[in-house]
Amino acid sequence: MFKIGLLGNPxxxxxxxxxxxxxxxxxxxxxxxxxxxxxxxIMQLPDxxxxxxxxxxxxxxxxPNSQDERxxxxxxxxxxxxxxxxxIIYVADTMNLEKHLLLFTQLQDLNFPIILALNMxxxxxxxxxxxDTAVLQKSFQCPVVLIxxxxxxxxxxxxxxxxxxxxxxxxxxxxxxFYTLNKQEKEIAKGVQSQPQHVExxxxxxxxxxxHYDNLPFxxxxxxIRLHDIGEDGNYHxxxxxxxxxxxRFDKFIPIVNRTIVNRKVENQPETITDKIDHFVIHPIxxxxxxxxxxxxxxxxxxxxxxxxxxxxxxxxxxxxxxxKSVMPNTWFRGLLTDGLIAGLGGVLIxxxxxxxxxxxxxxxxxxxxxxxxxxxxxxIMQKFxxxxxxxxxxxxxxxxxxxxxMSTRTISNWKERIITIMVTPFIxxxxxxxxxxxxxxxxxxxxxxxxxxxAQSLVFMGLxxxxxxxxxxxxxxxxxxLKTNEQSFLMIHLPNxxxxxxxxxxxxxxxxxxxxxxxxxxxxxxxxxxLWFMASFGPSEAMQNAKDNALTIAxxxxxxxxxxxxxxxxxxxEASYAGHLGKFIEPAIRPLGFDWKIGIALITSFxxxxxxxxxxxxxxxxxxxxxxxxxxxxxxxxxxxNGKPVYDFATALSLLLFYVFAMQCMSTLAVVKRExxxxxxxxxxxxxxxxxxxxxxxxxxxxxx
Amino acid sequence: MVNRxxxxxxxNQWGEIAQFSDDAMASRMMxxxxxxxxxxCMMRKAPMKGxxxxxxxxxxxxxxxxxxxxxxxxx
Numbered sequence: 001m002f003k004i005g006l007l008g009n010p011x012x013x014x015x016x017x018x019x020x021x022x023x024x025x026x027x028x029x030x031x032x033x034x035x036x037x038x039x040x041x042i043m044q045l046p047d048x049x050x051x052x053x054x055x056x057x058x059x060x061x062x063x064p065n066s067q068d069e070r071x072x073x074x075x076x077x078x079x080x081x082x083x084x085x086x087x088i089i090y091v092a093d094t095m096n097l098e099k100h101l102l103l104f105t106q107l108q109d110l111n112f113p114i115i116l117a118l119n120m121x122x123x124x125x126x127x128x129x130x131x132d133t134a135v136l137q138k139s140f141q142c143p144v145v146l147i148x149x150x151x152x153x154x155x156x157x158x159x160x161x162x163x164x165x166x167x168x169x170x171x172x173x174x175x176x177x178f179y180t181l182n183k184q185e186k187e188i189a190k191g192v193q194s195q196p197q198h199v200e201x202x203x204x205x206x207x208x209x210x211x212h213y214d215n216l217p218f219x220x221x222x223x224x225i226r227l228h229d230i231g232e233d234g235n236y237h238x239x240x241x242x243x244x245x246x247x248x249r250f251d252k253f254i255p256i257v258n259r260t261i262v263n264r265k266v267e268n269q270p271e272t273i274t275d276k277i278d279h280f281v282i283h284p285i286x287x288x289x290x291x292x293x294x295x296x297x298x299x300x301x302x303x304x305x306x307x308x309x310x311x312x313x314x315x316x317x318x319x320x321x322x323x324x325k326s327v328m329p330n331t332w333f334r335g336l337l338t339d340g341l342i343a344g345l346g347g348v349l350i351x352x353x354x355x356x357x358x359x360x361x362x363x364x365x366x367x368x369x370x371x372x373x374x375x376x377x378x379x380x381i382m383q384k385f386x387x388x389x390x391x392x393x394x395x396x397x398x399x400x401x402x403x404x405x406x407m408s409t410r411t412i413s414n415w416k417e418r419i420i421t422i423m424v425t426p427f428i429x430x431x432x433x434x435x436x437x438x439x440x441x442x443x444x445x446x447x448x449x450x451x452x453x454x455x456a457q458s459l460v461f462m463g464l465x466x467x468x469x470x471x472x473x474x475x476x477x478x479x480x481x482x483l484k485t486n487e488q489s490f491l492m493i494h495l496p497n498x499x500x501x502x503x504x505x506x507x508x509x510x511x512x513x514x515x516x517x518x519x520x521x522x523x524x525x526x527x528x529x530x531x532l533w534f535m536a537s538f539g540p541s542e543a544m545q546n547a548k549d550n551a552l553t554i555a556x557x558x559x560x561x562x563x564x565x566x567x568x569x570x571x572x573x574x575e576a577s578y579a580g581h582l583g584k585f586i587e588p589a590i591r592p593l594g595f596d597w598k599i600g601i602a603l604i605t606s607f608x609x610x611x612x613x614x615x616x617x618x619x620x621x622x623x624x625x626x627x628x629x630x631x632x633x634x635x636x637x638x639x640x641x642x643n644g645k646p647v648y649d650f651a652t653a654l655s656l657l658l659f660y661v662f663a664m665q666c667m668s669t670l671a672v673v674k675r676e677x678x679x680x681x682x683x684x685x686x687x688x689x690x691x692x693x694x695x696x697x698x699x700x701x702x703x704x705x706x
Numbered sequence: 707m708v709n710r711x712x713x714x715x716x717x718n719q720w721g722e723i724a725q726f727s728d729d730a731m732a733s734r735m736m737x738x739x740x741x742x743x744x745x746x747c748m749m750r751k752a753p754m755k756g757x758x759x760x761x762x763x764x765x766x767x768x769x770x771x772x773x774x775x776x777x778x779x780x781x
Contacts, residue, residue, distance in 0.1 A: 060737040060738055061733075061737035063733060063737065065733075065734050065737070095764075096739075096763075096764075096765055098739070098763070099738070099739030099763070099765065100739075102737060102739075239729040239730060239733060240729065242733045243729060243732055243733050243736065246733060246736045246737060247736070247741075250736070250739075250741055272764075274766070275749070275761075278749070278750070278759070278766070282750050282752075282759060283750075284752060284753050372768070375768075376752075376757050376759060376768035377752070377756075379756070379757055379768075379770065380752060380754070380755070380756035380757060380770075380771075383770075488730070490734065490770075490773070491757060491768060491769060491770040491773065492734060492735070492738060492767065492768070492769055492770075492773060493767070493768050494738070494765060494766065494767055494768075495759065495766035495767065495768055496766075497766075
């Protein structure tokens with residue numbers, strides 16, 4: 001299918017244009033081998049034909065400084081690439097045209113048919129800028145369209161140009177190179193083209209190959225050596241050459257821009273509205289205050305707004321299970337359906353309100369231009385831990401749920417900083433740990449006040465959160481020492497002018513994130529739920545039968561009600577099941593932490609999601625109502641060891657709490673980490689690292705305290 | 707004349723970029739449109755060698771202190 005590439009600098013409004021052109025007919029994947037977002041959409045031309053549009057990552061120059069930019073170079077410098085566009089729409093910000101044309105002239109020198117789209121024409125109009133597109137058209141020999149991706153102005157004209165370019169691509173190519181190669185560079189280009197089996201190649205592309213051969217995986221080793229030698233023999237000075245090229249291009253197109261926009265205010269205006277807002281927003285004292293207030297509000301919103309839809313989902317799945325149970329006979333298949341598949345699906349969907357709200361609010365902050373400021377303010381502190389200013393977003397989001405937090409790290413372009421952020425984010429106490437904390441905290445400290453004002457339990461609660469933050473930063477520090485990268489870390493970000501958010505873009509972002517989560521993480525969660533269900537419901541048949549008989553005998557002896565005997569049966573069955581066997585199997589390993597096999601089962605089932613702990617405890621200690629955390633606590637308090645001492649004493653409860661603070665017990669997060677890092681290596685490292693830390697700290701706590 | 711470092715500027719002070727002291731930084735900054743000859747205003751210096759916020763041709767850019775250090779301005 002005919003492919004259009006959408007290219008431009010970051011902040012050119014490229015993604016808004018992409019949304020305008022494709023609407024919901026888009027999907028996000030990765031470029032092969034890297035985790036750089038590849039957004040592909042389908043667009044209908046006026047003549048009815050459908051064509052593909054690829055939204056490339058925002059790029060400043062073909063001399064790459066980030067993963068994103070390398071991806072772009074790799075595709076546009078390789079005509080054989082499957083994503084190599086037939087025509088390029090180059091999006092530039094009209095208000096900053098003199099900064100946005102570097103990449104444009106580079107792409108023109110690669111002989112692409114190009115349409116130059118001057119975005120934000122609505123703002124230019126407001127500022128009364130006079131834009132003479134004819135000057136640009138003549139100078140660059142390509143069609144120039146004024147558009148506004150916010151209002152939709154000019155989009156129809158743009159579509160007609162796309163149609164033209166499809167029919168006569170030649171008409172959209174320039175004949176002469178914008179950049180004039182010096183003698184040395186011409187020699188080098190000639191050297192590249194001298195190869196006998198050489199495909200036709202223009203000078204600038206040849207030069208890029210020599211310059212960046214190491215970053216071009218489509219070249220084979222012998223070709224790389226050849227290009228290396230050509231550069232060496234030609235005495236090519238890579239960095240200097242790059243600077244000279246950039247300078248020459250700017251020197252050439254700035255006069256053109258000056259002729260295009262005649263009444264532009266070149267001198268810096270004294271103080272814009274953005275400056276006035278920034279006066280407070282990035283103030284050394286007010287800035288962080290504003291930031292933490294905003295984060296608190298987001299946090300609050302996630303908890304309060306999401307609780308209602310979460311209750312709906314919970315109740316919906318509850319009644320679905322009841323419905324299935326009432327119409328189907330009690331067979332293993334019903335169990336698979338209700339306790340495996342439906343429960344698993346509910347476990348996926350329950351997170352959607354939180355994810356949607358979090359991304360909605362973060363997308364608003366991003367759209368209005370606030371995020372870049374937060375990144376600027378926290379970059380310094382984050383750097384000390386091998387993180388990036390942008391990591392602050394993920395770490396804060398992790399307080400609600402690690403899943404959207406991990407997904408939000410895509411904005412971190414440095415590979416190492418992004419990996420570290422992903423690895424440490426799950427240490428931040430998420431909302432799923434709260435029910436576990438609530439159940440166990442009573443065994444650690446009594447509900448008394450300290451110093452007359454603080455509640456002892458709330459202090460421990462806060463301590464657990466701090467412990468999570470501490471673990472996240474501490475392990476970031478360690479990862480920073482271990483991981484190596486050649487990629488230089490940069491901050492260098494534009495702080496865009498503040499503007500009102502566009503809800504169409506935000507809606508698409510939220511929709512995209514929710515869809516990705518449901519499909520990608522959902523698949524894995526469902527599979528593991530079914531496995532867990534199987535392990536908890538089945539066991540060696542003899543043991544299961546014995547457990548059943550045993551439960552019935554006790555029930556008859558004690559004259560239990562129907563509900564009580566069902567609970568007892570459930571408790572005895574889980575003990576005899578494979579999960580019970582597994583719990584007993586791991587008991588020797590967890591005994592030094594103060595845990596028995598029952599806690600072992602809870603640890604195993606908690607792997608589905610931490611809050612499952614409470615439900616498992618309820619099953620094991622045979623309590624009918626899972627909702628009532630207090631009655632579970634009463635039952636747990638009565639539980640004794642062989643020597644008559646309570647199981648849940650101070651040491652065991654604290655050890656268990658520490659385990660839940662540190663351990664990686666969330667398969668959804670692991671699934672998302674796998675997706676985001678494109679490999680099983682990172683989730684595996686994360687799992688073992690976090691589990692080891694959990695094990696050791698629990699061990700230490702229990703051995704010292706018991 | 708000796709060039710000063712950009713980071714020597716006080717907040718709200720203007721300067722004109724003379725050159726860069728580091729080629730790798732230079733190429734990166736130039737691709738973002740920070741060029742020799744541009745007028746630059748120090749908008750905000752974060753305390754303790756944190757980042758700096760600059761205004762250049764009505765664009766705002768945030769840099770790390772070490773990045774900003776490579777920009778030399780005419781004195």
